[in-house]
Amino acid sequence: MTTTLPITLKSATEYPLPANGQTHEIVSPAPGLLLVSQQPDSALLKIAADPGSGRLLEVAKHTIESPFAGLHGLHVSKSYPGCVWVTLQFESELLLIDPVASDLAAAPEIRKRIKLPAPARGPHVVVEDGDTLWASCKDSHHVVRVRIEDPTDASIYPCGPRPVFVAVHPKSRAVYASLDQSSAIFCVEPGCVEPDQTTKTIPVPTEHGSTPVGLIPGPDGNVWFVLLGGSSGGTGTFARINADGSIAWFQLKAGSAMGAAFIHLGFPTDGEERIYLLGSSMASMMALNAVFEVGMSGGFDKVETQQTIAFPSQSSMSHRVLPTPHGVYVTELGACAVVHLQAARSPYGEGIDEASDAYALWGCGMPPSQYRWP
Numbered sequence: 001m002t003t004t005l006p007i008t009l010k011s012a013t014e015y016p017l018p019a020n021g022q023t024h025e026i027v028s029p030a031p032g033l034l035l036v037s038q039q040p041d042s043a044l045l046k047i048a049a050d051p052g053s054g055r056l057l058e059v060a061k062h063t064i065e066s067p068f069a070g071l072h073g074l075h076v077s078k079s080y081p082g083c084v085w086v087t088l089q090f091e092s093e094l095l096l097i098d099p100v101a102s103d104l105a106a107a108p109e110i111r112k113r114i115k116l117p118a119p120a121r122g123p124h125v126v127v128e129d130g131d132t133l134w135a136s137c138k139d140s141h142h143v144v145r146v147r148i149e150d151p152t153d154a155s156i157y158p159c160g161p162r163p164v165f166v167a168v169h170p171k172s173r174a175v176y177a178s179l180d181q182s183s184a185i186f187c188v189e190p191g192c193v194e195p196d197q198t199t200k201t202i203p204v205p206t207e208h209g210s211t212p213v214g215l216i217p218g219p220d221g222n223v224w225f226v227l228l229g230g231s232s233g234g235t236g237t238f239a240r241i242n243a244d245g246s247i248a249w250f251q252l253k254a255g256s257a258m259g260a261a262f263i264h265l266g267f268p269t270d271g272e273e274r275i276y277l278l279g280s281s282m283a284s285m286m287a288l289n290a291v292f293e294v295g296m297s298g299g300f301d302k303v304e305t306q307q308t309i310a311f312p313s314q315s316s317m318s319h320r321v322l323p324t325p326h327g328v329y330v331t332e333l334g335a336c337a338v339v340h341l342q343a344a345r346s347p348y349g350e351g352i353d354e355a356s357d358a359y360a361l362w363g364c365g366m367p368p369s370q371y372r373w374p
Contacts, residue, residue, distance in 0.1 A: 009373065010344035010352070014312045014337050017045060018061045025074040026322045026331045026338065029084050030101040034322075035074055036331060036338065039089070042071040044097075046104050047338070054326025054340055060104045065091065073125040073135075079148070083111060087123040087135065092116045094126050094133060094146075114151045120144045129168045136163035136177050143177050143188060157199055159186040165215035169223050171243035176223050178212035185212060185225070187245070208249050209235035211283065214264035219271065220300045226262035226277060233284045234261030238277055240300065248301075252277075252292065255354035256308045261287035266323045273300055276328055278321040281314070289318040291328055293343045293351060305353035309341045 017023055020038040027035050034047040034056075042064050048057045064071045070090030077083045077096065086095050096112035114133070116123060122139025128148075135144045141161050147153040160182035168175050175188040182201070189198035204212055208227065215225035223241040228234060236252040236259055252260060263280035277292040288310060295305035309328075311318060316335035321328060328341045344352050 008342065008345035010307070010309055011340075011342045012309055012311055013055075013340045014332075014335075015056045015059075015340065017059060017336050017338060018043070020336055022333050023331050023336050023338075024072055024319055024333065026320050026329055027074045027076050027084060028322060028324055028329075029076045029082060029099060033099065033101045034329060034338070035084060035099055037071050037074055037086070039070055039072050041067040042069040042088070044071060044086070044099070044108060046099060046108075048104055049326070052326070054324065056338065056340060058104060062107050064088070064095070064097070064108065069093075073123065075126050075128060077128050079128060079130070080111065085126045085128055085133065087126050089122050089124060089139070092121050092123060092137075094123060094135060112148070114146060114148070116144055116146070117151075117154050117156060120156050124163070125165050127166055127168065134166045134168065134175055136166040138162045138164060143175065143186060145175075145188075157186075157188055159199070160184060160201060164213055165225070167215050167217050167223050169241065169243065170217050170221045172245070174245065176215060176225075176241060178215040178225055180211050180213055180228070183210040183212065185215075185241070185247075202247070208239070208251075209237045214262070214278070216265065218275075218300065219267050222300075224265060224275070226265050228263050228280065228283050229261045229287075231284050233259050233287050234279075236260040236262075238262055238265065238275070250303055252294070252303070252306055252355075255306065256288060256290070256310070257292045257306050257354070260290075260292060262292075263319065264321050266321045266328070268323050269325050273297060275300075276321050276323055278318055278330060280318045282317045282319070282333070285315050289314050289316050289332070291321060291330060291341055295351065295353075303355075305351060306355050307343050307352045308354060309343060311339050313337065 025037045036045040069088040073087035075085040094114040098109040100106040120142045123135040124138040143157040145155045163177040166177040173190040177186040185202040211228040226238045240248045260279040264278040273296040281287045290310040293307040313335045316332040319333040
């Protein structure tokens with residue numbers, strides 16, 4: 001007797017956004033609401049998503065401050081529920097905004113405003129750590145610490161060009177920043193609150209690749225980052241910074257992920273050992289724009305599976321990835337779009353493994369002999 005089983009299909013649906021030259025960050029501060037930043041005219045897009053399917057329904061565009069303020073970074077606040085920290089890169093300011101989730105047409109409300117101290121300039125990414133904000137200042141090559149309730153309590157740490165992402169290590173409390181133009185990781189040691197105290201720069205070994213960009217805390221209590229590479233492409237490499245400061249390197253060497261140029265990464269909301277690596281043509285127009293879903297084991301210590309979900313538009317300079325319970329969302333900087341993706345799943349929860357012998361020999365398949373497609 002043959003049993004026919006349903007399978008979840010791999011899909012990628014592209015939603016065009018209001019016209020803009022650069023579409024950047026994406027967060028979800030409330031169920032059914034996505035926020036996207038568009039830097040050239042300092043626009044914040046409020047996007048309604050279907051709470052069941054994750055399908056996008058409607059978008060409204062709002063200008064934050066002025067069209068020349070340079071809205072970029074978005075970070076969902078834990079200290080101020082429902083609110084989001086944003087960076088105004090061209091004004092060197094950090095704002096706490098209430099997006100007004102209940103009304104798509106309502107303009108976001110500014111709740112707090114923090115001007116960064118000189119010579120720090122051009123905040124790109126901001127993250128909240130309790131009563132403290134950390135910002136990567138891409139334009140002046142600094143990492144900045146500032147207390148939310150007393151912005152005069154601040155520290156400025158000079159670093160190499162250019163700090164893009166910044167993250168606090170959940171275990172060690174060290175602060176790390178990715179320096180894309182220096183091809184290095186910058187570290188502010190725990191307890192360092194003055195600019196001339198213990199900091200260090202860790203070069204990316206050339207045998208692993210170059211150009212670290214996306215850098216975020218992971219569910220395992222460590223900080224993870226990816227390598228974008230250069231004009232000739234990437235190396236399919238990502239890495240974990242452990243609590244002792246050591247770095248564990250991982251590389252995808254099979255299928256379409258071989259030589260991938262990763263710009264960002266994210267982790268699923270269900271607690272499973274998976275990573276979503278975002279491949280981008282940002283540095284090389286020959287690079288594949290896709291999400292690579294990587295299954296891991298042993299506490300994120302070993303790569304087990306990989307699955308590629310390519311975008312409908314290529315040469316689109318995909319930029320940021322956001323996993324949610326209803327699929328994965330990605331911004332495309334060059335295509336001015338958001339893509340909603342879902343990986344393939346068998347009835348047993350298994351996904352396609354492009355690195356397996358079965359895939360290499362027979363193509364994209366799964367164990368049961370018969371399937372029913374929804």
